[in-house]
Amino acid sequence: MLTQEEVRQKLLEFEYTLLDALTREVDESYYSHLRQLTEIVRREFALQQEQGTLTNATLQLGARVSDRLEQLGHILHEQRTQMQRIHSNASQELVLILRSPIPRSRASGSLRDRRDPTLNAKHMRDWFLRHLGHPFPSREDKEQILAETNACIRDRTLRLKYTQIVLWFINTRRRSGWTAFLRHYARGDKVKLFNLAQAIENEEGGTHETRQWSAGHAITLTPASAVQANKPMLSDPNTSSGLSLQSLLPNMDDIARRAMKREWSNIVDRVRIGAKERIGDWVDEVISAPSTASSSSQSRRHSTRRTTP
DNA sequence: GGGTGGGCCAGTTAATGAGT
């Protein structure tokens, strides 16, 4: 009996196959072949569904995979592309995916095995920069990023897993200085940080392309759900567009505001080029305690952990 | 109210590559 996570993993695997097919010139025989594979998936899925173990999220994922196939069908019927020889072993692969147990002993592999040299962070970086005011992708966002990233990776063995996306965002928030910025300038208040990001975006002007980042979209949550979900109730896009740093931080002088914008710009650079955790730490160390030498890891070790508000 | 699972975090480990 597969676990919920394994079912999701297998569905995502099949989605990659479909996404891969969508990027190619696919003939109708291959499409019918994929339909057969879909039937296999559907049977497996129904089996799980009978057990009543599938969550809504998994059911939605199943529906999305089904949509992908529909999409593929539309393209084929519209284009009527010429027959193309596809030497795919997708059938065997899918049966393998569906039947073979997922390796559990991650600890048994060396770190060399765990590290993926071809880790393609382009889509993750792009998403992060486009939602810099609140870089917390939902499960669906992460799966979307995962699908887009893996669609670019031909070798199935090198494809990313969901947990790698989760870890990348956690590490990047911390290493880019985003978390430190949140603590320092917004006192841990994610709503305030989002508003600050929007204010900076307003003052910077330009487009996402020229600015290379965006505060992101305003997510409207009800106060209750916002509190329950531990997510900020972000401001209305119509009202937040008029926010200014002056109004948000009336007690901050121009020099401090410029320093803050510089730090924000540094975060953008670190995400864009690659987070450099220790560079930020060095700067902090030089600024805060130029006479005392302490390792960055020590400073992290002694930094305050998340505390109950 | 207690148990459970998911998401996030800080702290940490360890492989790797670049520099000396």
Add this chain to the structure above:
DNA sequence: ACTCATTAACTGGCCCACCC
């Protein structure tokens, strides 16, 4: 050969939502 910076991934803890 050694040191050091980088970074993927692990560990343990906290918080919250959900279920019974």
